Every structure is written in C-alpha cells, then in structure tokens.
Amino acid sequence: MSIGAVVRRVRAHGGQYLLLAMLTLVVTLLISGVPRIVNRYTEQGLREQLTGLPAVQRDLTYATGPLVAADDGTSLVDAHRDELDTLQVGMPPDVRKLVERRWFTAETEPGRVTGPDLAAKNLLVDLGLRAAPGIEEAGTLVEGRWPDEGAAAGQPVQVALAAEVARALNLRVGSRLWLALSATPRGTPPPAPITVVGVFQPEDRTDGIWEGLPSLLRVVEPPGDAQPFVIVGVTGSAALDRLANTGSPIRFGWRYRVGAAGIDVRELDQLIDSIQQMSREAQGRTFVQGLDIPLREFAAEVAAARTVLAVIAAGVLASLAGLVVLAAGLIVRRRRAEFTLLRARGGAVTTGARRSLAESLLVVPVAAALGWALGNLVPGVPGDTAVLAVVATVLVTLALPVATVAAPTGVAARRDLIRLRPSARRVTVEVGLLLLAGLAVVLLRRRGLTPGEVDPLLVSVPVLLAVAAGVLAMRLYPWPLRLVSRLAAGTRGSVTFLGTARAGRSVVTGPLVVVVLAIATAAFCAVVTAGVEASRDRVATRAVPADALIRGERLAPDTGAELARLPGVRAVAPVLHESGQGIATDAVGTDARIGPASVLLVDGPALARTAREAGVDVTVPGVLLAPGGGTGPLPAVVSPVVAAELADAGLDGSAFIAVQGQRYEFRVAGQAASFPLLRADTNRFVVLPWQALPRRDYAAVPTGFLVAGDRLDAGALRRVGDEGQARFQSGGTIVGRERPRGVEVLTWAGTRRQLGEGSANGVLVFGFVAGVAAGTVLALLAIAFTVLAGARARGQVLSRLRTLGLSRRQWRGLLLVELAPLVGVSVLTGALVGALLPLLLTPALGLSAFTSGAPVPVAFEPGLVAGVLALGVVALGFAVAVEALNNRRLRLGEVLRLGEES
Structure with a gap:
C-alpha cells in the first residue's frame, strides 16, 4: 500500500475527508482553546474582584505588641526596620511574588497631650507618634518642614500633622505640647516636650502609607462624652528611639499589599493555603489579613462555573463525537461497493480497515495538529489538556477503520420498499x-x-x-x-x-x-x-423592593413628601429597621428570655403600592395591610424561629418589642422565612404594620424610604435624604453635635447589575x-x-x-x-x-x-x-x-x- 495510492484515494473522496478533517480540527481547537478562554475570564474576574476590594483588605500585616529598648545602645527602630525584607523573604513563594508594595511603621501608644493651643478650645486629646519611611514623598508640606532626624537629644520631639487634623484642633507650626508617656516597669517617664514643625497634605489619600490605624489624616472622634479625641503625628525614627530609651513602649508593623496582577488562577487553592500557613507561622507576631475570605468565595464561584462548563463541554464533545461517527459512516457508505469488491477479490476482513486507517492517518493527525495550534493562539493561560487532545485524535483516527469493519458488505436491498x-x-x-x-x-x-x-x-x-x-x-x-x-x-x-x-x-x-x-x-x-x-x-x-431605597440613620418624617415632589417619583413608602431588639413579656420591659430579633416597620399599603408601581414581584402579607385605629396587639409577621420560641414561652398572642426606645405589643399573625429589606441570613425578625401603630408621645421615625419612579436621579434622592436626616438631627429638643453620616442610595437596577x-x-x-x-x-x-x-x-x-x-x-x-x-x-x-x-x-x-x-x-x-x-x-x-x-x-x-x- 503505497503513500501515493493513499493520497489518490483521499483526493478522490476529498469532500468526505474534508468534513472529517474539519470535525477533528474543531475538536482539538475546543480542547486547547476553551481552557485558555476560561482561564482568561477567570483571571479577569479575579483582578476585578481584588481591585474592587478595600485596599486594606488586600494587606498582609504583621504587628508586635509594645516593646521597650534594651540597654545595649542599639536602635530599636532600625533593628525592626530590617525585618521588612526578612519577613517578605520568609513568605511562601506564591505569596511573595504577588507583593506589589510594602510599608514599615513604628509608633507609640496614644497618650494624653496638653498645651496652650488645645486649652484655648478646651480640647481633650490623645496623641500617638508614628515613624513611616517614605512618608515625605507621599505628602506635600503646606507649612513648615518635616521632622529632622538629626535633632539633638535634648530638643523637643518634632512632629508634623495633617492639615485637617491641625485645623480641627487649633494647632499650627510652632505649637508646643506636652505628651504624657505610658508607665513602664522602669517607672513613669516624665512628660515629653512636643513641637509642631510642619503641616502637610497627602498627595493621594488612597496611598497605602496613610492607612494605618489610628489614621494620620483625620481626627478620631470620641466614642462618648468626656472621652478624648485621638490623633497621630509624624515624627522621625531617632525621636522614637530616644523615647524608647526612656522606657516608653513602641509598637512595630510591617504591611504588604497583594497585587491583582500575577495571580495564577490555577494556583488559587494553593495561594489560600499559603496565606493560612503564614498565619500559623507568625512567630510570636500578630498576623492580620482579610484576603482569604474573598479568595475562598471566588474559588467557590470558579468551582461552580467549572462544573457547569464540564457538563456543557461533555454535551458538546459528545455531539462532536456523534458527528465524527456519522462522518465516518458516510464515508464508508459511499465506498461500500469498493470494500465489497475487495472482499470479493480475496481480501481479508481487515483489508478495508487497513486501507481506511492509512487514509485516516494521512488526514486526521494533520487536522488535529492544526486545531491544537489554532487553539493555542487564543490568549490566556493554557490548561492541562494535552493528554485529552491526544486521546481525542486517536479516537477520531480509529473511527473510520472501525466503521469500515462494522459496515455490512454486499448489495443493499431496496430499503425504501x-x-x-x-x-x-x-x-x-x-x-x-x-x-x-x-x-x-x-x-x-x-x-x-x-x-x-x-x-x-x-x-x-x-x-x-x-x-x-x-x-x-x-x-x-x-x-x-x-x-x-x-x-x-x-x-x-x-x-x-x-x-x-x-x-x-x-x-x-x-x-x-x-x-x-x-x-x-x-x-x-x-x-x-x-x-x-x-x-x-x-x-x-x-434588597431593594422598589426602584430605589434611601437608607440612613433617622430621617425627618416629611422627607417622604419631599421625595414625592421629585421628578419621576410615583410612590414613596417609609420603612424603619432596627436590629438586635429585645422581646419582653410586658410594657415595663420584663425580659422574655428570648433572643434578640431585628424589627422592621413597614407601611403595608404604601409598600404594596410602591412595589406595584416599580413593577417588582413583592407580595405583602395581608396581616400587614390592616388599617390603623384598632385595639389590642399589632398583627406581626415573624420568622419561624421567633414564632417557635414565642409559642414555647406562651407569648405568641401577646409580646412586646422595643422600637426606637418604645415598646409595642404584638401577636404572631403570620410567619415568613424571609422578608424584603432584610438580609438573607436573618432568621430572627419581627415585621410590624406601621399604619396600625398606636399613638405615642414620640412617633416612630423612618430610617429609610422606598421610592418607585421613572428615570430617578440618584444624586437628587441622596440630597433630599441628607437634608431630611439633617432636619431630624437639628429639629428636636436636643440638637446633635455632629453632622450625621450621609444617606445611602441603592437602586434595584444597580443592585441587579452588581449581582451579574x-x-x-x-x-x-x-x-x-x-x-x-x-x-x-x-x-x-x-x-x-x-x-x-x-x-x-x-x-x-x-x-x-x-x-x-x-x-x-x-x-x-x-x-x-x-x-x-x-x-x-x-x-x-x-x-x-x-x-x-x-x-x-x-x-x-x-x-x-x-x-x-x-x-x-x-x-x-x-x-x-x-x-x-x-x-x-x-x-x-x-x-x-x-x-x-x-x-x-x-x-x-x-x-x-x-x-x-x-
């Protein structure tokens, strides 16, 4: 059987062999190209997820407790600064190669600071001192200069403050302060003199060098009355060494930011294990990281996606295999007379099969190699599919000889009759x-x-x-x-x-x-x-049972009317949500010994109307549509867990729950496994009808509003919400000292887009x-x-x-x-x-x-x-x-x- 004869037969039946070659090319093209596409989309998704994370969540941070200097005259700060390289070298290789930036900090514990400029405003302040190499390049001086590392030992500690901090606390260049240092086993050091020598602004507030806690760039508000403000000032390493030599403790931190570039999706599980290994091998330091949770969530999504892809790929490859079999059968059917003649001339059963194998070897491997090469041109990380491609090529090559052996020989009868x-x-x-x-x-x-x-x-x-x-x-x-x-x-x-x-x-x-x-x-x-x-x-x-949800702390009740006057708004419904509210047996507040629950107040008719106008699929239980003016306990929709506990305690007919400091009596009128506006994992909740609330001296105040309308302006909604929140803050008998945090505006379309x-x-x-x-x-x-x-x-x-x-x-x-x-x-x-x-x-x-x-x-x-x-x-x-x-x-x-x- 010469190669020339094989070539001539392939040319004589070129159409059929071209079809077989094209099917082979598609098979190997899919086997080599699809994994690359999948890996490219996976890497792209991982980069987007990591980029979208808060920067601090991508940081791997080592920290020490308070340390004091030894009496050997060595620099405590310099000794720990050198560990910035040591810790990175000791990381697992797959983590080490992803580190794109790193920072070292040394700082004191915040201590009480006094001075004439603070006393003029009657301010109570705690000050921490921080040294961070490279901070001069990340900030721009507004006034003065940076602390001098060569300052004499007897001089006051030089400090630079952020402009926002200095302005808020009445400090400026030249301000003199006294810092009370923490007590140590050596005793209580005398107060350290402080001089403000510079005021700066950050070049980029998102630069990781500013992200230590407490923040360098803002004043930390006191958590309560008679509590101090907390600020942090920039100083030099030499100043911290001098404080350490007096016995003042110093804390050190090493922070490494993981970059999105360079992550190999094929090693995602190994990367997660390496981060966990770093936590186990912290060697006495505190290791903090928040990267493993989003990586695990992404790995779960990738696993699910690959499972779906495996099912789809099985169907596609099986269909292609069926087409290959059909193509081989078509070739054999068109050449049935040829194979019958071979048998009639004394050929063996395998004669036709050997002839078909020779022709298939001339066509299929070449087409398979071409398909594999085309698939490798697709951008992306290759998959481990070489063995699968070889197996597929072998099977396609053998399809024609097997079809030749299985095909019947002889003259066919009239199959149509x-x-x-x-x-x-x-x-x-x-x-x-x-x-x-x-x-x-x-x-x-x-x-x-x-x-x-x-x-x-x-x-x-x-x-x-x-x-x-x-x-x-x-x-x-x-x-x-x-x-x-x-x-x-x-x-x-x-x-x-x-x-x-x-x-x-x-x-x-x-x-x-x-x-x-x-x-x-x-x-x-x-x-x-x-x-x-x-x-x-x-x-x-x-999450958003309307076109938009405005969510804040407490908003003035007339905010709903203001929202209704905005262009495009068709319906507005107030909502009130508080979590962790205790359930009592009476109006006095006797503990029912039932766990706390989230309480949600909704105006049932308004909620139903708003959802209907927004075109979302929300069914409001009938018990929440009851009109006001009734007597007795409020009908409530509760979660099955709370319903079971109330029934066991005999309180399903009458119980009390606190809402903004006032208790309302309710009864279990319905159960629901979930309810709009509540998180999916919330299994303890009580939903009350707002329109049926009894009159009280202090009416319930909404914490948010649902809005239905066309072409809503999120900026306008936020402005009205902020104004309503500010009116409530300043319109009561007691006026709040601080400006409330801005409201959050969520839209149904934005939430839905984020999910996809x-x-x-x-x-x-x-x-x-x-x-x-x-x-x-x-x-x-x-x-x-x-x-x-x-x-x-x-x-x-x-x-x-x-x-x-x-x-x-x-x-x-x-x-x-x-x-x-x-x-x-x-x-x-x-x-x-x-x-x-x-x-x-x-x-x-x-x-x-x-x-x-x-x-x-x-x-x-x-x-x-x-x-x-x-x-x-x-x-x-x-x-x-x-x-x-x-x-x-x-x-x-x-x-x-x-x-x-x-």
Missing part, C-alpha cells in the same frame, strides 16, 4: 443503554455530590439521558406516523400519504440522536441561565453562551447528516415520482411532510431533555455562589418555548435547503438512470 426491523443485537444495546441511563440517574440522586465538584457521573448523566431519550423517541415516533399514513391513504392526493409512509420507515436513528444531544445541551444552558437570572432578580428585589458582574460571572456567561451557540450549530449540522443519510433513496423516489407527473410544488410538500416529523421529534425531544436536566443537576452545580447564596430554581419562561419553536422552523428550513442543494448536485434524472448504488 421494506420495513426494516432492528436486529436482536441492536435492541439489546438500546435496552441496555436505557437501563444504564436510569441507573446513572438513580446513583446520582442517591449518592449525591458536593456542590461545585466535577464528577464523572455528573458529567456522563446528561449525555446518557439525552442519548437514551433520542433512541426511545426514534423507536416510538414511527407508530403514530404509520397510523396517519393509513388515514391518509383514503384521502385525495399522494403527498401526505407518501411523506408519512416514508417518514415512518425512515432509519436515521444515529443522526437524530446527535440532534437530540446537541439540542439538549443548548436547552440546558438556556434553562439554567433563566434560573440564575430569575434568582438574581429575587435577590435584588429582596465581576467575580467568575464572566466564566459562567461564556459557558452558557458557548453552550447555546455550539448546541444549535451542531444540531443543524446533525440535521444535515440526517438529510444526507437518506438523500440518495429520496432522490430515486423523487425521480420516479417526477416521471409520473409529480409537480415541483408537490415535491417540496413531500419533502416537508417527510422531514418535518424527523426534525420536529428530535428538536422537541432534545428541548424536553434539556429542560428537565436542571431539575436533576442544579442541586449539584453550586450555582448559589452566583446568586448571593439564594437557591437557583428551574425557571421555564415563554421565551424558551418560543425559542424552541423558532429553532424547529429554522431546522426544518435548513433540512429542506440541504436536500434541495443535494438533489441539484446529484441531478435526479441521472440517479434514476444509473441505478441504486451509483
């Missing part, structure tokens, strides 16, 4: 396949899986179910067609009768099983996508979009194989019928009648399997990581049904187009003249 019955071997295989699919489902339900875990059983169940459903549908659908054919035999016209008769005798199980598998993959992606989107909508609605962006959502979206697109394209390609499988027999029948007077219009109608049942059954079966798969697989996919912990239900939407019907129409039109092109290429008259196997 007989009803073929499946052999006992085929029936056994199909029954075994059905039993295997059922067993896999039972095992999956009984054994269960860890959410987010890729498991061979989880990956194989969808493929087995789709193939089993396809085989079952192909065996069952001819029965109603034969009944229709009998009924059509008694009617006028031959199109319906001939079309249904041929469709009932059609033997195209293989191609249509591939169609079912591909459509099931696409439908699965669409249904799961709809479920995730619906769950995110519910999470957003629970960032983290590993890009990986999930890519998987769903790729699954739908690949499933649809592969299904159309499989339908083309379905048409081509019976194209020659249909061509012969149409040639005979055309000579008997069948018109072109009747011919098209005959094609539609024959192909419509095949295409319709395969598309509908695949869609049904894909829609039912999430019922089985969703609990094991861990998709709640993408919905803030909310469960992901199976959501059937009318749009999915419309999409399936549209796909069926497109598939049928595609099938007719392929048939027409094939008939034009074959020239039906020549098919009839040349005979059966031409």
